[in-house]
Amino acid sequence: MFRRVFNTIVEQCISESLVKGEGFAIDASLIRADASQQRASDRPIDWGSQETQSLAVKEYLAALDEQSDLNRPQKSVSLTDPMSQWSGAKGPAEFYYSTNYLIDVENNIVIDVEASPSTLKLEVATTRTMINRVEENHGLLPERLMGDTAYGAAANLDYLVNEKDIEPHIPVWDKSKRNDGTLSVSDFKWDETTNEYRCPQDKPLRHRWRNYKPDESGITKSNTMAYRSRQSDCKDCPLKQRCCPNTATRKIARSIYEDSRTVARNIVDSPAYEKSCRERKKVEMCFAHMKRQLQFTRLRLRGMSSANDEFLLVACAHNLKKLASMRGPLEPVIG
Ligand code: SF4
Incomplete structure (x- = not known):
């Protein structure tokens, strides 16, 4: 009423x-x-x-x-x-x-x-x-x-x-900016056509480097997909300490709603x-x-x-x- x-x-x-x-x-x-x-x-x-x-x-x-x-x-x-x-x-x-x-x-x-x-x-x-x-x-x-x-x-x-x-x-609502001097997501370029990020050294970060089973979407519980660089690219990179000092590769979690963002x-x-x-x-x-x-x-x-x-x-x-x-x-x- x-x-x-x-x-x-x-x-x-x-x-x-x-x-x-x-x-x-x-x-x-x-x-x-x-x-x-x-x-x-x-x-x-x-x-x-x-x-x-x-x-x-x-x-x-x-x-x-x-x-x-x-x-x-x-x-x-x-x-x-x-x-x-x-x-x-x-x-x-x-x-x-x-x-x-x-x-x-x-x-x-x-x-x-x-x-x-x-x-x-x-x-x-x-x-x-x-x-x-x-x-x-x-x-x-x-x-x-x-x-x-x-x-x-x-x-x-x-x-x-x-x-x-x-x-x-x-x-x-964005928490991807880093304040510790390391590279933020905004330092990486998104390429829609190849479905990958490009790092400042122009190396690719991909969601899939090998073939997965078709039913594996790779979407996490927080509705993101992980994009990773190759270990062989990062190993001797001059930016390694500013990019991924504690891990072998760089990972970016991309929202499945990124286009709307x-x-x-x-x-x-x-x-x-x-x-x-x-x-x-x-x-x-x-x-x-x-x-x-x-x-x-x-x-x-x-x-x-x-x-x-x-x-x-x-x-x-x-x-x-x-x-x-x-x-x-x-x-x-x-x-
Ligand atoms: S550490 Fe890897 S991902 Fe980061 S800038 Fe270097 S090559 Fe690119």
Whole structure:
């Protein structure tokens, strides 16, 4: 019901031409859960029989089977609202949920909102949920999406570039740069036609030097493929100490989504990105408005579905305020 109310308000904003649909920005903000630090445990918990479990606990146990990220050992699990996440990101550690906003940057209208546990991976996963839902509900697919580095994970960029044809105005999540004086991946040239890297000595780094069985993809769990140089090339190389001082050959792990990462890198180097960086801040302004003007800093209810309801209501209030302030005074009703 709350989702339908929210969608109706978004439709109203679209019909009043407050939504351009060209550029969307995405981000998440932490909201304190209604869970006390004292009612928490860092040991295996006996949740009791189904009859005695609260709705929040039942939701959590059901989600454990689906969301592997929730199975990670947490420092502390709330006994009253176990889906909330223990986090010290905002000062002293407390339990939080994340509200994820997708906004249209033209007039800061919240186009979609989704609750998630406060982990980076699950926050980023809401990108697909919200983009797909906005397309389905309102027929809107932006030309560009703005977000911070958290959204620059390779699989997320590939979803935007290849599945949705959306320009990712997002910095690439890249840990390949070395700061110890040795050669970084950027010092090697990628050759698409031969499917190999070329090192500064113009020697090849290949994924396969011999024939493998056809069913061996060579893709690692982290969705990368290893490219290696030849020992015979590196043995007497003058750059050996700067390239691979502790190993016989140089290895580069290339993401299977590297092409999408390259698209995002090229956008970051373009003049359009500067404008996107400024517009990205608008989603942070929406969160500031939510906390300062609407005074929404703590959830009243427990469990993920209740968090979703509260976040939807707050987004409704935000959009209604925008709608009222931008459309001007209404004609008085006579009679
Ligand atoms: S050590 Fe090997 S990979 Fe590195 S620059 Fe020399 S030949 Fe190339």
